[in-house]
Amino acid sequence: xxxxxxxxxxxxxxxxxxxxxxxxxxxxxxxxxxxxxxxxxxxxxxxxxxxxxxxxxxxxxxxxxxxxxxxxxxxxxxxxxxxxxxxxxxxxxxxxxxxxxxxxxxxxxxxxxxxxxxxxxxxxxxxxxxxxxxxxxxxxxxxxxxxxxxxxxx
Amino acid sequence: xxxxxxxxxxxxxxxxxxxxxxxxxxxxxxxxxxxxxxxxxxxxxxxxxxxxxxxxxxxxxxxxxxxxxxxxxxxxxxxxxxxxxxxxxxxxxxxxxxxxxxxxxxxxxxxxxxxxxxxxxxxxxxxxxxxxxxxxxxxxxxxxxxxxxxxxxxxxxxxxxxxxxxxxxxxxxxxxxxxxxxxxxxxxxxxxxxxxxxxxxxxxxxxxxxxxxxxxxxxxxxxxxxxxxxxxxxxxxxxxxxxxxxxxxxxxxxxxxxxxxxxxxxxxxxxxxxxxxxxxxxxxxxxxxxxxxxxxxxxxxxxxxxxxxxxxxxxxxxxxxxxxxxxxxxxxxxxxxxxxxxxxxxxxxxxxxxxxxxxxxxxxxxxxxxxxxxxxxxxxxxxxxxxxxxxxxxxxxxxxxxxxxxxxxxxxxxxxxxxxxxxxxxxxxxxxxxxxxxxxxxxxxxxxxxxxxxxxxxxxxxxxxxxxxxxxxxxxxxxxxxxxxxxxxxxxxxxxxxxxxxxxxxxxxxxxxxxxxxxxxxxxxxxxxxxxxxxxxxxxxxxxxxxxxxxxxxxxxxxxxxxxxxxxxxxxxxxxxxxxxxxxxxxxxxxxxxxxxxxxxxxxxxxxxxxxxxxxxxxxxxxxxxxxxxxxxxxxxxxxxxxxxxxxxxxxxxxxxxxxxxxxxxxxxxxxxxxxxxxxxxxxxxxxxxxxxxxxxxxxxxxxxxxxxxxxxxxxxxxxxxxxxx
Numbered sequence: 001x002x003x004x005x006x007x008x009x010x011x012x013x014x015x016x017x018x019x020x021x022x023x024x025x026x027x028x029x030x031x032x033x034x035x036x037x038x039x040x041x042x043x044x045x046x047x048x049x050x051x052x053x054x055x056x057x058x059x060x061x062x063x064x065x066x067x068x069x070x071x072x073x074x075x076x077x078x079x080x081x082x083x084x085x086x087x088x089x090x091x092x093x094x095x096x097x098x099x100x101x102x103x104x105x106x107x108x109x110x111x112x113x114x115x116x117x118x119x120x121x122x123x124x125x126x127x128x129x130x131x132x133x134x135x136x137x138x139x140x141x142x143x144x145x146x147x148x149x150x151x152x153x154x
Numbered sequence: 155x156x157x158x159x160x161x162x163x164x165x166x167x168x169x170x171x172x173x174x175x176x177x178x179x180x181x182x183x184x185x186x187x188x189x190x191x192x193x194x195x196x197x198x199x200x201x202x203x204x205x206x207x208x209x210x211x212x213x214x215x216x217x218x219x220x221x222x223x224x225x226x227x228x229x230x231x232x233x234x235x236x237x238x239x240x241x242x243x244x245x246x247x248x249x250x251x252x253x254x255x256x257x258x259x260x261x262x263x264x265x266x267x268x269x270x271x272x273x274x275x276x277x278x279x280x281x282x283x284x285x286x287x288x289x290x291x292x293x294x295x296x297x298x299x300x301x302x303x304x305x306x307x308x309x310x311x312x313x314x315x316x317x318x319x320x321x322x323x324x325x326x327x328x329x330x331x332x333x334x335x336x337x338x339x340x341x342x343x344x345x346x347x348x349x350x351x352x353x354x355x356x357x358x359x360x361x362x363x364x365x366x367x368x369x370x371x372x373x374x375x376x377x378x379x380x381x382x383x384x385x386x387x388x389x390x391x392x393x394x395x396x397x398x399x400x401x402x403x404x405x406x407x408x409x410x411x412x413x414x415x416x417x418x419x420x421x422x423x424x425x426x427x428x429x430x431x432x433x434x435x436x437x438x439x440x441x442x443x444x445x446x447x448x449x450x451x452x453x454x455x456x457x458x459x460x461x462x463x464x465x466x467x468x469x470x471x472x473x474x475x476x477x478x479x480x481x482x483x484x485x486x487x488x489x490x491x492x493x494x495x496x497x498x499x500x501x502x503x504x505x506x507x508x509x510x511x512x513x514x515x516x517x518x519x520x521x522x523x524x525x526x527x528x529x530x531x532x533x534x535x536x537x538x539x540x541x542x543x544x545x546x547x548x549x550x551x552x553x554x555x556x557x558x559x560x561x562x563x564x565x566x567x568x569x570x571x572x573x574x575x576x577x578x579x580x581x582x583x584x585x586x587x588x589x590x591x592x593x594x595x596x597x598x599x600x601x602x603x604x605x606x607x608x609x610x611x612x613x614x615x616x617x618x619x620x621x622x623x624x625x626x627x628x629x630x631x632x633x634x635x636x637x638x639x640x641x642x643x644x645x646x647x648x649x650x651x652x653x654x655x656x657x658x659x660x661x662x663x664x665x666x667x668x669x670x671x672x673x674x675x676x677x678x679x680x681x682x683x684x685x686x687x688x689x690x691x692x693x694x695x696x697x698x699x700x701x702x703x704x705x706x707x708x709x710x711x712x713x714x715x716x717x718x719x720x721x722x723x724x725x726x727x728x729x730x731x732x733x734x735x736x737x738x739x740x741x742x743x744x745x746x747x748x749x750x751x752x753x754x755x756x757x758x759x760x761x762x763x764x765x766x767x768x769x770x771x772x773x774x775x776x777x778x779x780x781x782x783x784x785x786x787x788x789x790x791x792x793x794x795x796x797x798x799x800x801x802x803x804x805x806x807x808x809x810x811x812x813x814x815x816x817x818x819x820x821x822x823x824x825x826x827x828x829x830x831x832x833x834x835x836x837x838x839x840x841x842x843x844x845x846x847x848x849x850x851x852x853x854x855x856x857x858x859x860x861x862x863x864x865x866x867x868x869x870x871x872x873x874x875x876x877x878x879x880x
Contacts, residue, residue, distance in 0.1 A: 016406065016407075016426070023424060023426045026425075027381075027425065028424075033366020034366070035498075036372065036500070037498050037500075037811075038810050038811050039810075040811075042810060042812055045498060073366035074365070083365065086364045087356070087360050087361065087364055090781065092224075093785060094222075094497075094499070094545070094547050094548045095545060096370060099366045121820040126818075128818060130789070130816060132786075132787065132788025133784070133785070134819045134822040135784055135822060135824070135825055
């Protein structure tokens with residue numbers, strides 16, 4: 001049994017220890033907001049926070065996540081400035097990559113309260129959006145920053 | 155009629171009843187003009203169904219028959235209904251429709267499908283009338299209650315209001331309205347009175363996409379469900395000779411290993427054990443004739459074909475004679491590769507097959523085809539198959555497959571396991587899985603007279619037909635011409651007296667399919683690049699050159715002028731930057747784009763800004779148009795800069811986003827979208843943003859460096875090569 005703390009809740013899961021955290025989150029915990037896109041950390045759809053840092057959950061064996069504080073898209077409050085900015089700027093299209101984009105953006109704003117375009121490039125370039133919402137992602141991050149996003153640690 | 159149909163019909167009515175005996179408006183609307191109507195009626199004598207359901211709690215549910223894959227139909231189609239229904243926008247809910255003839259496409263014939271950038275165009279009238287009819291019935295119900303004349307009542311924000319000031323909500327009126335006859339004639343609003351249409355609206359699907367609750371196909375879960383991965387042949391057209399399941403079955407969590415026509419499925423309790431199991435599976439393949447195929451060899455074959463005469467798609471005047479007599483002749487070859495759709499959500503399909511019914515949950519664009527395919531595989535009637543359409547994590551045409559590959563295969567797997575099963579494709583499976591945009595080779599020549607006027611145009615196109623071999627072949631391929639191969643080339647708008655467009659459609663085992671903007675994705679690149687070459691040969695400004703040739707095409711010209719004006723065409727740019735322009739019509743819309751680029755000494759193309767002007771006629775949601783243009787531009791730029799699927803020894807050489815890169819945030823240009831005011835009939839917006847992008851960028855690279863990029867993608871190596879030969 002592996003013990004996990006996700007979005008402040010404790011879970012015990014019966015999964016082979018090498019199972020990527022992504023699949024445990026999706027299939028064992030039923031939190032399907034975290035998405036599979038590539039399985040090789042090239043797209044960012046599976047981004048979660050581990051102890052406040054944005055990480056690709058497809059690359060983390062579940063055993064390595066034991067004892068750490070994991071946050072998924074479901075753990076970010078609806079009132080979070082990033083989620084609000086995402087709605088205001090109408091960022092989403094198909095929506096598949098958006099939880100990962102939001103998790104990366106929340107982590108960025110926790111590090112840098114007023115990120116520059118360059119900061120956004122370096123924090124968000126690992127998140128692919130096939131629908132091409134990048135311009136709106138950028139705008140939403142600036143708006144969330146202006147609204148005083150204080151970070152992803154809640 | 156059978157149980158499943160009755161079931162879904164009962165469920166519909168029951169759902170209405172649960173919501174307080176509300177109004178479930180079923181329309182077979184009594185208006186003419188839709189050629190499919192008779193055929194659809196014959197296909198199933200099943201009339202009641204619904205686009206609108208109003209509950210006694212005042213919720214208004216719109217049942218949408220188009221798949222939401224990012225293009226915004228779960229907002230734009232409700233806007234059409236809401237405009238006439240006069241309901242409270244905040245009380246609207248959206249449901250995906252089941253598969254039923256009443257939801258068939260109004261332009262494409264008896265099938266339920268989302269594609270061709272047609273959703274708004276094809277549903278505008280039907281949904282407006284649905285909303286108007288419902289409104290009239292609610293007004294009639296209120297007039298009935300108050301014993302007043304209908305004319306003294308009006309509808310607003312989900313209520314009927316009498317001139318005396320009395321009010322009843324739609325919820326209060328729903329049950330009574332449901333008993334009234336559906337009006338045979340309804341009057342639609344004059345556009346001047348629109349309150350919803352034409353103004354930006356927030357997407358109804360955004361909240362659940364932002365909080366992670368939106369359900370996509372891959373998120374589907376059912377009690378006892380298993381997950382399957384399929385080992386498919388390494389070469390298209392390959393077959394299983396034999397397999398050994400022993401080691402795969404030894405992986406904890408693997409429950410079954412079953413052979414299916416497309417390969418061998420490893421079924422397990424979850425994705426990871428299924429993946430591990432598939433890695434342990436041993437299969438001997440017969441690779442078949444495809445094993446000898448390589449794109450390098452195909453390129454040679456295509457280049458040779460392009461030198462010979464093909465099936466004639468268009469012939470005006472005497473192109474060969476005019477070319478021979480021209481004062482100046484130019485000619486060139488253009489090449490574009492196979493492309494993968496690479497939707498962010500890899501393919502997947504959930505199937506629950508039990509006895510005489512089959513429940514499918516997946517993100518599909520083509521429910522009718524998939525349902526028929528599932529029925530064939532399961533040995534059921536189509537009516538015994540139900541498809542629940544989830545959100546699609548991207549479609550771009552890949553999920554509208556006349557061969558229903560991922561759905562038919564999933565039903566095959568389900569037949570082998572007797573439990574609910576979800577077949578999941580890894581990214582690698584998806585990338586190597588075929589159904590690509592075809593690879594194309596074009597040979598093109600033009601002749602100019604002594605004053606630099608275009609007098610001849612000769613364009614030979616070589617590439618696979620995406621329609622050949624599908625049920626659409628008999629309708630869509632005429633005289634050897636697949637319209638989808640020549641669209642955008644055959645109908646070039648430029649005033650040229652002598653034109654020849656011909657086509658070769660070689661066949662091979664690589665499966666091909668429509669890819670966002672279909673034939674236009676390649677023809678616009680060739681035509682709009684070569685018209686630029688012609689302008690250069692004539693010594694004229696590429697914008698003015700086009701403009702002069704578009705006198706009889708005001709919508710092309712209007713878009714071109716707006717884009718040029720907004721991009722400050724002709725004004726100086728900082729050193730190293732240059733502009734390129736392109737204009738193209740597709741899917742009923744006219745789009746011009748101006749790209750501003752620079753090229754590094756290493757040959758890297760950087761696109762700084764794209765100005766886009768669109769004339770899509772009357773439109774519903776301007777913010778959706780902006781979003782779709784941004785989206786098409788990014789899609790086009792991914793392909794222009796990076797996209798290529800290549801084959802060697804029959805094997806696809808790409809597998810994931812490391813070797814099939816997509817545009818990323820750090821490469822994103824500034825995009826500006828301008829809409830040409832227009833009262834023309836509505837055009838599409840999902841696809842038309844793609845075609846002009848690659849030529850606009852290539853033309854800008856030419857303006858910046860003098861290097862003409864005739865081969866996509868514009869990799870640094872290709873750019874350096876072109877710069878050297880410039």
